[in-house]
Amino acid sequence: MHRPTATDPSFAPPGCDSWYVLAPVPNLQSGTDWNQVAERYGDSILKALGETMMPGLERHVTERFHMTPLDFQDRYLSVHGAGFSIAPILRQSAWFRFHNRAEGVDNLYLVGAGTHPGAGLPGVLSSAKVLDHLVPQIAGT
Numbered sequence: 001m002h003r004p005t006a007t008d009p010s011f012a013p014p015g016c017d018s019w020y021v022l023a024p025v026p027n028l029q030s031g032t033d034w035n036q037v038a039e040r041y042g043d044s045i046l047k048a049l050g051e052t053m054m055p056g057l058e059r060h061v062t063e064r065f066h067m068t069p070l071d072f073q074d075r076y077l078s079v080h081g082a083g084f085s086i087a088p089i090l091r092q093s094a095w096f097r098f099h100n101r102a103e104g105v106d107n108l109y110l111v112g113a114g115t116h117p118g119a120g121l122p123g124v125l126s127s128a129k130v131l132d133h134l135v136p137q138i139a140g141t
Helices: 035-052 071-076 121-140
Strands: none
Touching: 035 071
């Protein structure tokens, strides 16, 4: 969860708040019909948050939207609508992601959302910084 209004009040009308919930889901290879499932999935997320971390949340929501793997495929040209590289599972998270120095192939280095440290702009930029330090070290510069 992220609350952009904590640092930038312009993300919501005066007196309101804005929250972003990132809920990893399977890509389009799962066969999920996001046109049928998306709204219901959003409802279940609101319900779970309202019953745990944010009591009464549902009655305070005035507007909401969602993005699905269909959006990632259509808007961002992401293969199979994947927003988290190969799969949003523990074995593809943080340290378990592909490392920046490829295994089994000499002098092959990886960078991007599917590599350590992770997806999203901060993760991809961090991945590039790791590579920036790793490659000159190997090349002897």
